[in-house]
Amino acid sequence: MKKTILITGANKGIGLELVKRYCHSDNVIAVCRTSSIELDALPVSIHRDIDIRNNLSIKSLVNKINGQKIDLFLNVAGILSQEDIYDLDSAAIDRISDQFEVNALGPVKLVAAFLGDIVDGGKIIMITSRMGSVEDNTSGSRLGYRMSKAALNIASKSLSVDLRPRNISVGIIHPGAVQTDMTNNRGLITVVESVDMILERIKELSLNTSGVFFHASGEILPW
Numbered sequence: 001m002k003k004t005i006l007i008t009g010a011n012k013g014i015g016l017e018l019v020k021r022y023c024h025s026d027n028v029i030a031v032c033r034t035s036s037i038e039l040d041a042l043p044v045s046i047h048r049d050i051d052i053r054n055n056l057s058i059k060s061l062v063n064k065i066n067g068q069k070i071d072l073f074l075n076v077a078g079i080l081s082q083e084d085i086y087d088l089d090s091a092a093i094d095r096i097s098d099q100f101e102v103n104a105l106g107p108v109k110l111v112a113a114f115l116g117d118i119v120d121g122g123k124i125i126m127i128t129s130r131m132g133s134v135e136d137n138t139s140g141s142r143l144g145y146r147m148s149k150a151a152l153n154i155a156s157k158s159l160s161v162d163l164r165p166r167n168i169s170v171g172i173i174h175p176g177a178v179q180t181d182m183t184n185n186r187g188l189i190t191v192v193e194s195v196d197m198i199l200e201r202i203k204e205l206s207l208n209t210s211g212v213f214f215h216a217s218g219e220i221l222p223w
């Protein structure tokens with residue numbers, strides 16, 4: 001039976017590739033700020049003008065979805081910028097706040113808004129980053145990105161505990177260093193290679209592995 005899958009960040013990068021993979025077998029709700037030619041060409045329902053920082057935006061998305069049940073909720077949208085302690089001017093502080101809004105608060109607000117629509121036994125995926133790992137941090141810097149993804153990780157762990165009574169599993173997945181706009185296409189793997197692995201992790205995800213921090217490769221990452 002077709003599943004209903006909601007995907008944020010659907011216009012490009014990892015999100016777009018996930019839309020491509022699911023759109024021929026399942027009902028995909030593609031969420032973005034601005035669509036793209038590639039997304040427009042796919043057989044999915046596209047919801048534009050959704051900025052995940054914005055509460056009204058999230059509310060309007062909930063209204064548009066109108067109680068449709070969601071089996072798989074993929075939080076992919078994210079931003080990366082650069083701040084370090086030697087150059088923490090007010091613009092850098094603003095960028096840190098923005099990364100919190102998008103990378104940490106955005107996914108949590110979305111899940112909260114759609115909690116009644118996500119089916120019992122469903123799955124929620126948080127595309128996070130190993131840069132949010134405290135133990136793995138040997139290179140420093142990237143303050144806002146690291147802080148925001150660490151916050152997303154701990155929130156995701158909480159959701160995995162809180163949603164267990166409803167048999168909802170939460171996947172916390174680092175996609176690898178991927179060639180997308182975010183990395184100026186300088187990642188180690190292609191979007192196709194990353195999404196191949198992410199799909200395996202989503203398939204495997206169960207209550208037994210809910211709340212575990214995974215590299216898309218299947219390696220368990222340290223907090």
Ligand SMILES: NC(=O)c1ccc[n+]([C@@H]2O[C@H](COP(=O)([O-])OP(=O)(O)OC[C@H]3O[C@@H](n4cnc5c(N)ncnc54)[C@H](OP(=O)(O)O)[C@@H]3O)[C@@H](O)[C@H]2O)c1
Binds near residue numbers: 013034
């Ligand atoms: N690429 C990597 O190596 C890598 C490594 C670790 C983790 N990740 C994570 O993977 C996820 C996907 O990144 P990507 O590499 O595919 O980057 P990307 O190509 O830059 O895509 C980022 C997506 O997030 C969306 N987005 C940004 N701000 C948003 C907002 N305020 N509201 C709604 N959507 C917003 C973007 O939409 P717009 O086009 O409208 O900006 C875009 O669709 C992110 O969470 C990222 O942190 C990536």
